[in-house]
Amino acid sequence: RAAGVNRLSIGVQSFNAVHLHSLGRIHDPGQALQAFRLARSAGFRNINIDLMFGLPQQTPEQALADLQQAARLAPEHISWYQLTFEPNTLFYHQPPPTPDDEQLWEIQQQGQGFLRNMGYAQYEVSAFSQKNGQCRHNLNYWMFGDYLAIGAGAHAKVSTEKGVIRYARERHPQTYMLSPGARISRRQLEDDDLKLEFMMNALRLTEGVDVDLFGKRTGMAAASIAESVDRARQLGLLEKGADRFQPTSRGQMFLNDLLVLFDKR
Structure with a gap:
């Protein structure tokens, strides 16, 4: 905070210990709460909480309970994502049982209604904010702005006179530290x-x-x-x-x- 950082995003994902374990997370609900309170005590007045829904064997009631706990903390921003199975992950190759489409629809409708009633306006598919709490960083992505790749696994988009270039950094932290400026991929986007x-x-x-x-x-x-x-x-x-x-x-x-x-x- 003293260095000038004015916003934090805390990857809580769930306040349910069973669901955190199913996601392979190494923190527990108590540590998530402690992290938020420490951020407030350090002077942060602009905090986002990341949550997921559609978790393995999650009920609509449990999904709503996560949002209720988040709202009690009153962060300025809540990112609420549906769990997706990305290629090259264990979940993709061995998918666990997750809520069906009807349950997901119920979760989404209940959650959006709850957040709206709590004063959080939905301005993007998965983003909800209090008044003037929209994430300018992510708005740049969604409005197709440019950004640099800083750190292991980072991706960039840069507009040049010849077109739009995307590049990525080495994903493995140890390898990245040996050659932090190296790019492992670079491509110019075609018109389509x-x-x-x-x-x-x-x-x-x-x-x-x-x-x-x-x-x-x-x-x-x-x-x-x-x-x-x-x-x-x-x-x-x-x-x-x-x-x-x-x-x-x-x-x-x-x-x-x-x-x-x-x-x-």
């Missing part, structure tokens, strides 16, 4: 990648983005995605209007179906 990645980020935002931002970030005219935009609007997935790309409530609910319309790779 740019279109999809822009929309994949921007349409996560409840309010969407100005149409003009597409040209500023990709270097292409908005007309290049006009066919997909028109189709999305016909299906009721995008709001109608010439000045913004904004998902409808239906579009937010079926975001993957909306994004498929922009995948021309």
Whole structure:
């Protein structure tokens, strides 16, 4: 805090010891609470809590209990993600029993309603904040801004005169320390990648983005995605209007179906 850091994000994931164990986390609920209180005592007045739902054998009541405990701490921001199984992980190859679609829908509806009643506005698929508590760092990602890769496993996006470049650093900390400036991958995004990645980020935002931002970030005219935009609007997935790309409530609910319309790779 004394060095100028003004925001912390604490990876709690759950306040349930059984669920933390199932996720392979090494902290317990008491340590999560202690971390938050220590951050407050150090002077932080802008704190995010990361939580997950759809955990192995989690009930809607247990998911809501996590949010209730988080709300009692009154963080300025809550990130509430659905558990997904990433490739090259144990869960991906040996998936544990998780809530079915109906239970996930119930959890999501109850959770969003609870957070809304507690004064947290949803401004992105998984992000909820108190007034003026939106995460500017993540807004840069969702608005397809540039960022540098600092640290083991970090990824970057950099706009150049020749196009948009993505690169990544070495993932293993020990190897990274031996050559901290090394890049293990570097690629320039093709036009189809740019279109999809822009929309994949921007349409996560409840309010969407100005149409003009597409040209500023990709270097292409908005007309290049006009066919997909028109189709999305016909299906009721995008709001109608010439000045913004904004998902409808239906579009937010079926975001993957909306994004498929922009995948021309």
